[in-house]
Amino acid sequence: MERALKDTGVPAESLYFPNKGHGFYTEPHRRGSLTRVLAFLSRQASGSTAKPVAAVSSGSARMTVWSGNLAR
Numbered sequence: 001m002e003r004a005l006k007d008t009g010v011p012a013e014s015l016y017f018p019n020k021g022h023g024f025y026t027e028p029h030r031r032g033s034l035t036r037v038l039a040f041l042s043r044q045a046s047g048s049t050a051k052p053v054a055a056v057s058s059g060s061a062r063m064t065v066w067s068g069n070l071a072r
Contacts, residue, residue, distance in 0.1 A: 013040055
C-alpha cells in the first residue's frame with residue numbers, strides 16, 4: 001500500500017516494530033507510533049514538524065485503543 005501511494009505522489013510512511021502485529025500494546029510502541037503519526041500529520045498540515053513535548057513521569061492519562069463492538 002505504501003508503494004502504491006508513493007507511486008501516485010501521495011505522501012506515505014510505514015512504521016514497523018519487530019515481532020508486532022497491527023496493534024501497539026506496549027507503552028514504548030504506543031508512544032513511538034503516536035509520535036510518528038503526529039509528526040507526519042504536522043508535516044502534511046503545515047510543512048514543518050511539531051516541537052516535542054516534555055516527558056511526563058507520572059500521571060493517570062489513558063488512551064482507549066478500542067471500545068467498540070464489531071457485532072453490530
